[in-house]
Amino acid sequence: MSTQEAAEKHIPVLMERCTQLLAEACRTVGDAATPVIIDATLGMGGHTQALLEAVPEATVLGIDRDPQALQIAGQRLQRFGPRFRGVRAVYDSIGELAAQLGENEVLAGVLFDLGVSSLQLDEVERGFAYSYDAPLDMRMDSAVDSQDPTAAELLAEITEPQLKGILSKYGEERFSGRIAAAIVRARDTQPLTTTAQLAAVIDSAVPAAAKRTGGHPAKRSFQAIRIAVNRELEVLERAIPAALDAVAVGGAVVVLSYHSLEDRIVKRAIGARTTSSAPAGLPVELDEHKPTFRPLLRGAEPPSAEEIAANPRAASAKLRAAEKIRSMARSTP
Structure with a gap:
C-alpha cells in the first residue's frame, strides 16, 4: 500500500466530534463572510x-512543518480546489496567518491534533519509534533545509544534568538520572546514531523489576527526547493563546492532546479565558474581568470504547473545546 493510499484509509481521532464542534462554529460566524478553519496540525x-x-x-488553512505531510495532504485534498490552502509553518504562527486572511474571510475555528502524526510514526526512517531500528532523527520537519537538530545531534551535545531534566520533565521518567548517565557513558564510547542503540542503552539503565509493568522501558525517554527536539511544549505554550486571541466571536478552538503535559497546557490556557479574573470580594464584575470564552465540553472528553477498539492510538486522547463569547474588553486609560 502506498503512503497516499494509507493516508486515505487513516481515520483521525474523534473526527466526527471535532467536525461537529467546528461546523457549528462556522454556522455561527459565517453569515457575512467566508468561514475559515485553521487545521494547525494538518498531518495527512x-x-x-x-x-x-x-x-x-x-x-481550511492547513498548517504543518513537515513538507511530506503537506504533499500527501495536498494530493488528497486537491479536489476541493481553493477551499484548501496548505502552509509550511510551525503552528505558533497562527496569529500571523490569521492576520493575513482575506477581507471577506473570518476565522471560525482552530483545530489542534497534538503529538506525532501517524505518518511520522509509520515512516521507519523518521526514527520516532523504539520498536524498530532507524536513524535517530525524530524531527517533525525533516526537510533538507530544516534548521532543527536531530535527536542524535541533541544527544551528542547535551550535558548529563540537562538530559536528566528533559527526561524528568517531558517524559516524567522516574529513572531519569540513571538513564541520562547511561546515555552519556555510551556516547563517550560510540556515537548514538540509531533508535536501536538508544533503546538498548535505556533498557540497560532501567532496573529489571521496573520492566515487568508499564510497557517498553524506552517509551517515556523517547517521548521526552522527541518533545525536546521539536520544542513541542514551548510551541504549544505560545500557540493556544494565539489561537484563542485570533478566533472570531462565536468561533471555537478545539484541541486533542495525548499526554498529561500537553493537556495541562491546554487546560490552563482555556481555563484562563473561561473564568472570571475579578478579584475575590469585588462587588461588581467589570467587563475587563468577564470570561471571553465558554467551555463547549465538560472538562476533557475521551474517545468512546468503540473508537479505541477501532483505533488503539486514540486510547490516550483528551478533547477540550471552547467558544469565544466576547472580545477582550479594553481598559480605559
Missing part, C-alpha cells in the same frame, strides 16, 4: 477532509 489531511465535506461554505 483527514480532519481537514471531513471539515471540507461537512461545511461546503468553509475554507
